[in-house]
Amino acid sequence: MEIGRLNHVAIATPDIAASSKIYKDILGAKVSAPVPQPDHGVVTVFVELPNTKIELLEPLGENSPILSFLSKNPKGGIHHVCYEVEDIEAACAQMKAKGATITGDGRPKIGAHGKPVIFLHPKDFGGTLIELEQV
DSSP: OOOOSEEEEEEEOSOHHHHHHIIIIITOOEEOOOEEETTTTEEEEEEEOSSOEEEEEEEOSTTOTTHHHHHHSTTOEEEEEEEEESOHHHHHHHHHHTTOOBSTTSSOEEOTTSSEEEEEOGGGTTTOEEEEEEO
């Protein structure tokens, strides 16, 4: 497995409407409508850039996985980076074989783009949560 291009950088925010406004009104970016992702406990907005995307994340529900991040970073901040891979199952097997920790149950789930994803624990990657998405 070889990682591909940067798919997106995810930024957790306590107020997705305010964050969207910054990207749209101040930076002039194309910003999607908010989409609830109940399976992931977040609301997402995608900011389209010429070479990648920014994913804004707001907690959805009391069990949102980004609540602990926002409790440590109340104004928000970079939550994870997402890289593309051709085969998520092969990536999953290779990461396990190399000793990397896959979060959750260790199996791919369908992500916000409707494609299979896994998350790699930050303790194995210099403090950065990494998402791998099959393209």
